[in-house]
Amino acid sequence: MSVSSGLLTQVSIGAVALYTLVTAASRAIGRLLALAEYYDVDEVLVGMTVLALGTSLPELSSHLIASLGILSGVLDYQVTSAVVIGGNTGSSTVQQFLLVGVLLIGYGTVHVSRAFVYESYLPMLGAIGATMLLAWDGTISRLDGVLLLGLYLAYVGAILTFRERTQSLREAPSENPRRDAVVATGLLVLVLLSASLMLSVVEVIVGALALGGSMVGIVTVGVAAALPELTAVMDAIRRRSPHVALGTLIGSNIVNPLVGIGLGGALSTYAVPPAVVRWDLPFKLVAGLGLLGWVLYWREGAFTRTEGGYMLGLYFVFVAGRLLLFPGQ
Structure with a gap:
């Protein structure tokens, strides 16, 4: 078998x-939501666990398998760290700019309240800033990982304590809870097995093409892992319920760095590529602050199709800048 055909097989x-x-992650979320409805779990708790963690399941499973692979010596420390961190920041950037842009262009004007800014948007920016600060030295240590996880738990505690009970889009109740629990468990196992195979293949591809691991993570894991959120966006446009999708996108941007990178760092530690702390996270933070100021003080809390277009443009600026400034990472 030639090198090119072998590489094509790996791809x-x-x-x-x-x-x-x-696909398995998306279907597992549906089963878990049905179980939550059957057992009448509080909507806010569902949003903070099943929806926020569930839509980030591809990223979280990749981090878990990557860390276990690093600890066992099966996966290369530098390459695997770069791939999963690149995938994490890539997925978050797709959600923060590309998918929010699609939502606004597809739906139209969305008004955001001060409560939403304080409860969701500012914590998202805080999560990005905390991750950038802890990763600035080029590593995510076990202590860094524990700190990120602690920040997420503190955030969830604050939301459950102070936020009012609200309605959200929910699945129909489970008609057979035992069956759905078994199916959901099987799907979660399939998610972990798929993540393990995918990371092994990506390591081979990175080595064969001499590409930067974090860039590969951005364009593969990062884009694909945002597909559950894309489904939520399209469903929200169809149902004319944009705030549910917006909350899911912002929530995933909190979960990805705090839980994904935090969990992986606490288990195995990570080596952080320079591009992540010099471009990825600063870009997300500065652009996020700029958009917040623009919307609050110029648009008076309204996101319009104009802002949606800006967000689409920001995503492509992010990718182009990454390729031009850090081509080997």
């Missing part, structure tokens, strides 16, 4: 693993 296997990962 094909990786694509199937990535598709399986995202």
Whole structure:
């Protein structure tokens, strides 16, 4: 078998693993939501656990498998760290700019309240800033990982304590809880197996093409892992319920760095590529602050299709800048 055909085989296997990962995660979320409805779990708790963590399941499973692979010596420390951190920041950037842009262009004007800014948007910016600060030295240590996880738990505690009970889009109640629990468990196992296969293949591809691991993570794991959120956006446009999708996108941007990178760092530590702390996270933070100021003080709390267009442009500026300034990372 030639080198090119062998590489094509690896790419094909990786694509199937990535598709399986995202599809199984999406179906697991549906089963878990049905179980939550059956047992009448509080809507806010569902939003902070099943929806926020569930839509980030591809990223979280990748981090878990990556850290276990690093600890066991099966996966390369530098390459695997770069791939999963790149995938994490890539997915978050897709959600923060590209998918919010799609939502606004598809739906139209969305008004955000001060409460939403304080409860969701500012914590998102805080999560980005905390991750950038802890990763600035080029590593995520176990202490850094524990701190990130602690910040997420503190955030959830504050939301459950002070936020009022609200309605959200929910699945129909489970008609067979035992069956759905078994199916959800099987799907979660499939998610982990797919993540393991995908990371092994990506490591081979990175080595064969001499590409930067974090850039590969951004354009593969990062884009594919945002597909559950894309489904939420399209469903919200169809149902004319944009605030649910906006909350899910912002919530995932809190979960990804705090839980994803935090969990992986606490288990195995990570080596952080310079591009992540010099471009990825600063870009997300500065652009997020700029948009917040623009919307609050110029648009008086209204996101319009104009802002949606700006967000689409910001995503492509992010990718272009990454490729031009840090091509080997």
